[in-house]
Amino acid sequence: METRPPRSRLTRRTFIAAASTTGTVVVAGAPGPTASGEEPARPPGPAAARGDGTTGRVTFTLNGRRTSLVVDNRTSLLDLLRERLDLTGTKKGCDAGACGACTVHVDGRRVNACLTLAVRLEGAEVTTIEGLARHGGLHPLQRAFVEQDALQCGFCTPGQIMSGVACIHEGHARSPDEIREWMSGNICRCGCYVNIVRAIGQAARGR
Amino acid sequence: MRDRQSFEFALTSAAVALHVRGGVVTDARIAAGGVGTVPWRLTAVEERLRGRRAAEPLWAHAAEAAAEGARPLARNGFKVDLLRRTVERQLRVVGGTP
Amino acid sequence: MSSQYPSAVGAPRPRADGRLKVTGQARYAADHGPDDGVHDLTHAVLVDATVGRGRITAIDTRAALAVPDVLTVIHHRNAPRLTYRDNPFPDSINPPGERLRAFQDDRVRFFGQPVAVVVATTLEAAQHAARLVEVTYDAEPPALDLATAPVDEPVEYSRGDVRDALAAAPVRLDATYRMARNHHNAMEPHAIVARWDGDRLTVWEKTQWVTDPRNELAAAFGIPQGAVRCYSRFVGGAFGNGGRTWVHSVAAALAAREVGRPVKLVLTRRQLFFGVGFRPAYDYRVGMGSDRDGRVTALVHDIVGETSTYERHEDDLALARMLYDVPAVRQEVRLARLNVNTPTWMRGPGWSTAANALEMSLDELAHELGLDPLELRMRNEPADDPSTGQPFSTRRLRECYAAGAREIGWHRRRPDGTRDGDWLVGLGMAAGAYPTERAPAQAHVRLDAGGTAxxxxxxxxxxxxxxxxxxxxxxxxxxxxxxAVEFRLGDSAMPPAPVQALAWTMASVGSAVQSACGDLRRTAVELATGDERSPLYGEDPAAVVVRRGWMHPRDDPRRGETYQQLLTRNGRTHLEVTGGYEPPEESAFSMYAYSAIFAEVGVDSRLGMVRVRRLVGVFDAGRIVNPMLAESQAFGGMTGGIGQALLERTVTDTRDGRIVNAGLVDYLVPVSADVPEIRAIYLDGSDAEANPIRVKGLGEVVQVGVAPAIANAVFNATGRRVRELPIAPEHLL
Incomplete structure (x- = not known):
């Protein structure tokens, strides 16, 4: 039996069309990334130099710094952080919005960075685990995670903490059951849930 | 109704809206999830509800019709029964138990 | 011991690396880049077979190569022949057989097998191009079913006359339990960054054993082990899947060599279901004979488990031989040769599987006899290990039962469960054990003149x-x-240690650390007692103790000096010692850690939903080095048990071997809402026979017995005996 698996129907063109219909502003042909403010210059993404409509310039605030760069339209916020900006604290656990390891804040709300196209971030304010606490200190929830041993391998931890901070701000941390429900999008395979719930409760009470 | 307690698509789900006047169901809209590629309106259940007294044993009787015409596949046959039970439970939640 | 300074061992100290982990600074395999000397990094993406068995007849890479930024596509037609020296145990944990090689032939052995790798300068380009590689197959029907696949000759164990004992037993039970395949699904996907410098290879690899990638990559490429360096400081969970080095690591290193640049390869979540290991599925038949008082007289275990067509992964299923005092036991284990990747260890390997079957069947026997399941276990508690006749080093299962029963409120249990609104409520329990293993290990300690080590x-x-x-x-x-002490790990150039598995790290590495540090302390003390300028000059070294870096005679805490003073005065920048631990060949004792698990579940009487309401685990694990960390491990193992009991299974498309729920959306692992308050209790104690640290190991036993305790609670709640794990609503309608 000869089996020929079908080719992916998702061509570059249909992908960009799909991206555009979700409200993406595609700016073509901008040469290389520019960095402003304190953001150090990054090596250009190889796609950046191409003027064929497959790249876009996006300017947003990342951990308090204005950042402007040209990205491949296919790039997720997660891959942008990890592969272009060396912000590897945000983790890729599933790349499908099913585990929460890549949770960051966009305009104050928790989102899965793996499901967020970078070109959609024009004007947005993005906070990652690296920007949660300023001046080298720890956010109260970061401290609570250490004190309650709410982590083991630590891989899901940045996502848990970003999600937990938002959970508290949303007012969804008023009881252990409420925390369990509103934190169920963040999987911890080491099974630290009992201590995560305690840590979030501790930080919520300390507000 | 799902395997996991949260953060999962439903095995079966039911949305129930009832108009009850004077203890009688005057109108009903019932839809089910997890049993088709789109949300499925259960008109047969709605028909059994209209004009009846909003009390036991109506809920079980109406829910019996939830899977009318369903053709399950080899490994999801349990959903036929589960759908009836889910609809019955949700009718009782919305309509009230005596 | 000085009352002023309590010992560090036994104290609930928070994680030394906690700050790095909560701030995102801890660097896992895929996080390595320019800061680690990895420049001009390229990205590799695997192309996976889309048939379950057969041969590759054609590979068309033109479309993939036409994608901008793509550097190469490597497959069996263009890959260089690799050396692939034999690399058997103990240099690796590769099981017996012919291991899967990276792009060395046209054979497809399982659905999802890597058949090509695309390398590009951006991840996006590599991902896109991987979808454009067209592979044509000559497909054959794969073997996928445990019940019908060819099986190897059985591995047998026997004691006593089972046939006679069964025939004479007034109460008999025969039941087959089916356990689904479980996937580790650590949150960190398997990942590797590989860089060549001439003939030397450096990798940052997700692994439980930095020695294994070193040895396996050296074997694959035919270079000396010393030419490979493996780093793995932080590992995002592994649960057994990072013990051996899988084929994708060789593929990444090969790709790096071919393009002449460092390569990063991260498996997708979907690929983790095909390309790395899993806990094999089992059909596990239990035959049991008992007298009317509940003394088990005969046990038969006929077991069929999964392995691949090319390697023989064998779980250790010996639990039934030693847990109860049964005179006649026969066990036959057969492995079915399936078109899957080779399975591997997963938390509580083998012992958890065996406990599922044994402990569910014991619950059935208790019900048959009208006995309390806890009482039934007490009646079969052995005095010595029935499989060896050896005395137990320590076995405190009775104490575990008592503590667990108290904590869960076992006296509330009714033979037919209780009711709470729509919920049927039940209590269940199960026991478990895991062997106390030990392996040779070494450690190096350096004490600096500043007084830190x-x-x-x-x-x-x-x-x-x-x-x-x-x-x-x-x-x-x-x-x-x-x-004042920092412990470093995760570098293959460090003194050798065994794989972090089998719950033997503290027993083995801990003993080596204790030995090396003890040697260093004695070296320093002898330096002081032999030094005329020291206040300790002329003292008997054996009578000198050290507290918080202050050396003094045991009976005179005020006369002495610090390490710092000693080293500085002698012009020494540091002292260093390499020490080791070599376990004895044999022991006169039978050594195990034990668990007693108690569960309370609610089952929706109409909808079949099962919810764990309470979970209590009591463990006899010897000395506990850090109660805070030990409690977390117990929470983790018990949470894993909830998954095994109620959620985790793969579903295979029987036409081609495709796992249809290969992702975290459809392969369900417990989320926060599934996990109630858990209580974990470690019996206070220590095991002097086990090892110098007196620990029995806890990382594995914490998951053994959890799933059957939950299953037994479901039976108590509903009266329905589901002989399949996981238990799903469909079983309970």
Missing amino acids: VVRSATSDIGPGTTTSMAQVAADALGLAPW
């Missing part, structure tokens, strides 16, 4: 907190405060 060993920390607990052991052995 660094201890190093090539072990891992996949989550238990090894970095923290080893520093505690070292602190006590050196006579330093725990904050």
Whole structure:
């Protein structure tokens, strides 16, 4: 039996069309990334130099710094952080919005960075685990995670903490059951849930 | 109704809206999830509800019709029964138990 | 011991690396880049077979190569022949057989097998191009079913006359339990960054054992083991799947060599279901004979488990031989040769599988006899190990039962469960055990003139907190405060350590750390007692103790000096010692850690939903080095048990071997809402026979017995005996 698996129907063109219909502003042909403010210059993404409509310039605030760069339209916020900006604290656990390891804040709300196209971030304010606490200190929830041993391998931890901070701000941390429900999008395979719930409760009470 | 307690698509789900006047169901809209590629309106259940007294044993009787015409596949046959039970439970939640 | 400075061992110290982990600074395999000397990094993406068995007849890479930024596509037609020296145990944990090789032939052995790798300068380009590689197959029907696949000759165990014992038994039971395949699904996907410098290879690899990638990559490429360096400081969970080095690591290193640049390869979540290991599925038949008082007289275990067509992964299923005092036991284990990747260890390997079957069947027997399941177990508690006749080093299962029964409120249990609104409520329990294993290990300690120490060993920390607990052991052995000791791991150039698995790291590496640090302390003391300028000059070294870096005669805490003073005066920048642990060949004792698990579940009477309401685990695991970390491990193992009992299974498309739920959306692992308050209790104690640290190991036993306790609680609640794990609503309608 000869089996020929079908080719992916998702061509570059249909992908960009799909991206555009979700409200993406595609700016073509901008040469290389520019960095402003304190953001150090990054090596250009190889796609950046191409003027064929497959790249876009996006300017947003990342951990308090204005950042402007040209990205491949296919790039997720997660891959942008990890592969272009060396912000590897945000983790890729599933790349499908099913585990929460890549949770960051966009305009104050928790989102899965793996499901967020970078070109959609024009004007947005993005906070990652690296920007949660300023001046080298720890956010109260970061401290609570250490004190309650709410982590083991630590891989899901940045996502848990970003999600937990938002959970508290949303007012969804008023009881252990409420925390369990509103934190169920963040999987911890080491099974630290009992201590995560305690840590979030501790930080919520300390507000 | 799902395997996991949260953060999962439903095995079966039911949305129930009832108009009850004077203890009688005057109108009903019932839809089910997890049993088709789109949300499925259960008109047969709605028909059994209209004009009846909003009390036991109506809920079980109406829910019996939830899977009318369903053709399950080899490994999801349990959903036929589960759908009836889910609809019955949700009718009782919305309509009230005596 | 000085009352002023309690020992570090036994104290609930928070993780030494906690700050790095909560701030996102801890760097896992895929996080390595320019800061680690990895420049011009390229990205590799695997192309996976889309048939379950057969041959590749054609590969068309033109479309993939036409994608901008793509550097190459490597497959069996263009890959260089690799050396692939034999690399058997103990250099690796490769099971017996012919291991899967990276792009060396046209054979497809399982659905999802890597058949090509695309390398590009951007991840996006590599991902896109991987979808454009067209592979044509000559497909054959794969073997996928445990019940019908060819099986190997059985591995047999027997004691007593089972046939006679069964025939004579007034009560008999025969039941087959089916256990689904479980996938580790650590949150960190398998990942590797590979860089060549001439003939030398450096990798940052997700592994539970930095020695294994070193040896396996050296074997694959035909280079000396010393030419490979493997780093793995932080590991995002592994649960057994990071023990051996899988084919994708060779593919990444090969890709890096071909393009002449460093390569990063991260498996997708979907690929983790095909390309790495899993806990094999089992059909596990139990035959049991008992007298009317509940003394089990005969046990038969006929077991069929999964392995691949090319390697023989064998779980250790010996639990039924030693847990109860049964005179006649026969066990036959057969492995079915399936078109899957080779399975591997997963938390509580083998012992958890065996406990599922044994402990569910014992619950059935208790019900048959009208006996309390706890009482039934007490009646079969052995005095000595029935499989060897040896005395137990320590076995405190009765105490575990008593503590667990008290904590869960076992007296509330009714034979037919109780009711709470729509919920049927039940209580269940199960026991478990896991062998106390030990392996040779070495550690190096360096005490600096500043009075702080660094201890190093090539072990891992996949989550238990090894970095923290080893520093505690070292602190006590050196006579330093725990904050003055740093433990480093995860580098293949460090003194060798065994794979972090089998719950033997503290027993093995801990013993080596204690030995090395003790040697260093004695070296320093002897330097002082032989030094005319020291206040300790002329003292008997054996009578000198060290507390918080202060050396003094045991009976005179005020006369002495610090390590710092001694080293500075002698012009020494540091003292260093490499020490080791070599376990005895044989022991006169039978050594195990034990668990007693108690569960309370609610089952929706109409909808079949099962919810764990309470979970209590009591463990006899010897000395507990860090109660805080130990409790976390117990929470983790018990949470894993909830998954095994109620959620985790793969579903295979029988036409081609495709796993249809290969992702975290459809392969369900417990989320926060599934996990109630858990209580974990470790019996206070220590095991002097086990090893110098007196621990029995806890990382594995914490998951053994959890799933059957939950299953038995479901039976108590509903009266329905589901002989299949996981138990799903469809079983209970």
